[in-house]
Amino acid sequence: MIKIIIADDQVLLRKSLGQIISTDEEIIVADMVGSGKEAIASCEKNKPDIVLMDIEMPQMDGISALKIIKEKYPEIKVIILTTFDNAENIVESFLSEADGYIVKDIDCEELITTIKCVNYGLTVVHKSVKKIMVNKFKKMSNSKKTYTDLLSLEEIDMIRLIVAGKSNKEIGKAFGYTEGTVKNKVSRIYEKLKIKDRLQLAVYAVENGIE
Structure with missing residues (x-):
């Protein structure tokens, strides 16, 4: 009972x-x-x-x-x-x-x-x-993810170039991509990090130690 x-x-x-x-x-x-x-x-x-x-x-x-x-x-x-x-x-x-x-x-x-x-x-x-x-x-779970969990090594390298002031054309030369391909890849990075532009990306990079 x-x-x-x-x-x-x-x-x-x-x-x-x-x-x-x-x-x-x-x-x-x-x-x-x-x-x-x-x-x-x-x-x-x-x-x-x-x-x-x-x-x-x-x-x-x-x-x-x-x-x-x-x-x-x-x-x-x-x-x-x-x-x-x-x-x-x-x-x-x-x-x-x-x-x-x-x-x-x-x-x-x-x-x-x-x-x-x-x-x-x-x-x-x-x-x-x-x-x-x-x-x-x-x-x-999402709050514990670092940028290495969210981004590929290539995307991290692209962020470094973006923060360094490189244009999409210059980034394309570095990776062997067309300018349009770089633009699409950068947009994908924005989506993953839930940000809107290069300024926010630069702030994210500094806050997360991407150098």
Whole structure:
């Protein structure tokens, strides 16, 4: 039997959640509370397997309560169930060791499945949360890339000549390309670095040590 606590400041919502979850014979709702502080106290009293935790609550928000619960009762799993699927809440929740993050438009059967999966030791995220996390990771990955990851050796050499004040015609002579080919290659460099002109390229070169 999976013992669960529901923490949500909206009385009607937490009662509805309790009724939905209680329809499954493998889950028992041990308590329903309206704040983070009450959730912590209920964990001490009821020793649940899982806490289903809203974020926006009075007295103490869900993420603050999550941190304390994980510190005092690391064996208790916490699923964040919230209306808000913004990146800051998601990151802070998982940094605080949340075991799942789902939003309140989840289907009833999906909610029960989520509870069971988390009880088995899996970490579950809602599909909209996954999309936000993937985008966040992509931005983090892109921000770590250096010019050597983005540019070929030839492109780096071209940048050096551009910064030295060489024209497309002069660069073409150096590489054996036509002036039109050089122009296309320089445009490609601009696209890769997300810049617009030679001035911005010169600034990029200085900032990144391309000499």
